[in-house]
Amino acid sequence: MLNGKYGEDAAIAIDYIIQLGEAFDAKKLVDIVYCHYPAEMSIYKGNVEDGCDFAATGAKIRISTTSSTLAVDVEKPGITEAPQALIDLQQKVVDAHRSMGILETYTCTPQHLGFIPPFGSYTALVESSAIIYYNSVLGVRTNRGGLLTRYSAVCGKYPLMGYLLDDNRKGTHLFNVNIADEKMQTSDAWSALGFHIGKIAGSEVPVINGIKTFNQEFLLSFGATLATSGSVTLFHLIGVTPEAPSLQQAFQGAKPKETHVVEWTDLEKVYQEQNTLKQGDPVDFVTLGCPHYTLPQLQLTAEKLKGKKIAEGVRFWICTNRMTRKQAEYSGFVKTIEQSGAKVVADTCPVESHMRQSTCREFGLEVPNIKAMVCNSGKMLRYVGDLIGCKVALTDFDACIASAISGKLVQKLNISK
Numbered sequence: 001m002l003n004g005k006y007g008e009d010a011a012i013a014i015d016y017i018i019q020l021g022e023a024f025d026a027k028k029l030v031d032i033v034y035c036h037y038p039a040e041m042s043i044y045k046g047n048v049e050d051g052c053d054f055a056a057t058g059a060k061i062r063i064s065t066t067s068s069t070l071a072v073d074v075e076k077p078g079i080t081e082a083p084q085a086l087i088d089l090q091q092k093v094v095d096a097h098r099s100m101g102i103l104e105t106y107t108c109t110p111q112h113l114g115f116i117p118p119f120g121s122y123t124a125l126v127e128s129s130a131i132i133y134y135n136s137v138l139g140v141r142t143n144r145g146g147l148l149t150r151y152s153a154v155c156g157k158y159p160l161m162g163y164l165l166d167d168n169r170k171g172t173h174l175f176n177v178n179i180a181d182e183k184m185q186t187s188d189a190w191s192a193l194g195f196h197i198g199k200i201a202g203s204e205v206p207v208i209n210g211i212k213t214f215n216q217e218f219l220l221s222f223g224a225t226l227a228t229s230g231s232v233t234l235f236h237l238i239g240v241t242p243e244a245p246s247l248q249q250a251f252q253g254a255k256p257k258e259t260h261v262v263e264w265t266d267l268e269k270v271y272q273e274q275n276t277l278k279q280g281d282p283v284d285f286v287t288l289g290c291p292h293y294t295l296p297q298l299q300l301t302a303e304k305l306k307g308k309k310i311a312e313g314v315r316f317w318i319c320t321n322r323m324t325r326k327q328a329e330y331s332g333f334v335k336t337i338e339q340s341g342a343k344v345v346a347d348t349c350p351v352e353s354h355m356r357q358s359t360c361r362e363f364g365l366e367v368p369n370i371k372a373m374v375c376n377s378g379k380m381l382r383y384v385g386d387l388i389g390c391k392v393a394l395t396d397f398d399a400c401i402a403s404a405i406s407g408k409l410v411q412k413l414n415i416s417k
């Protein structure tokens with residue numbers, strides 16, 4: 001491949017991957033079965049040119065490859081009020097991806113679209129919330145691929161290193177969760193748990209013990225927040241995730257470096273310390289769908305918003321991928337949601353969009369573009385303060401809806417600031 005037998009693009013790509021492996025002392029390259037491609041978000045200077053230049057070399061992907069989120073809802077560009085110049089930039093990226101054969105998923109949750117490689121297989125992915133889910137919940141092996149993921153997509157190889165190796169998948173820190181099951185029944189509570197554990201675990205591998213009930217949505221929220229309050233890439237949940245049927249297996253027979261007990265008061269502290277809005281404060285933005293929503297979540301949102309109206313001056317985005325939005329349009333959920341004044345946004349989300357402070361400045365938009373946001377995602381909570389520059393509150397799904405309708409923060413009852 002390096003000698004050009006499989007084309008110039010493969011030769012260039014494998015050269016980068018070999019250099020990556022050499023830099024990390026990898027013993028060999030392995031075949032990968034799937035890639036999630038960096039979307040070259042148009043809000044980053046130079047990214048569009050870089051992505052388009054690479055595609056212009058005639059590069060083609062050689063394995064199944066999906067694409068991560070964009071800065072614009074390209075399918076319905078007017079829906080987020082993104083500036084036309086940014087829409088044009090983003091369209092260039094979309095055209096470049098298409099020419100390379102990348103699947104136009106534009107989402108942080110490709111697993112919801114059926115991209116689920118077999119347990120133990122090797123992949124190269126971007127998007128921290130997807131990476132941690134694939135590693136931990138699906139047992140599919142990946143590192144944080146970054147921009148080099150593009151070269152893996154073209155040559156189908158990755159160095160055997162990092163989280164591809166058994167040894168690095170061993171648990172390091174034990175967290176015994178001592179919280180009543182009924183308190184852990186919302187995404188925001190799992191986000192708060194992820195926030196707390198991520199801060200302690202940093203870039204280690206936390207093992208969580210004592211959780212009784214869970215679902216896909218909770219695991220997704222938990223992982224997304226672990227990956228942002230810390231830089232956790234893999235977690236084990238005893239009795240739940242596939243590499244952790246027991247403590248012994250999660251730690252591969254080793255002893256934890258640290259052991260912590262997590263109480264409900266630790267999660268309350270997350271709300272108290274991170275929420276910069278208080279009960280009754282005016283809000284101008286509410287968002288659900290971080291990580292991107294599934295069809296059942298859109299169905300539930302439509303049911304809750306049926307016959308209701310969003311308060312004047314409030315923007316309410318429910319974010320998903322374009323395929324799920326299509327399904328939701330077919331089922332009538334999008335229409336119901338839109339009748340309330342809320343929007344079902346695809347391809348992007350508030351922190352990936354034009355509403356970042358730096359992008360607003362570049363395109364002459366008001367800064368900050370949002371004053372006060374309500375969300376049910378710990379990842380969104382962690383990012384918006386810095387990136388968008390607004391006040392923010394983490395609360396549950398019902399309180400998000402109630403806040404959007406009243407135009408004021410309606411905090412969940414058992415959390416106060």
Ligand code: F3S
Nearest residue numbers: 108129290291292349
């Ligand atoms: Fe996805 Fe945006 Fe959240 S990319 S994980 S919806 S911050």
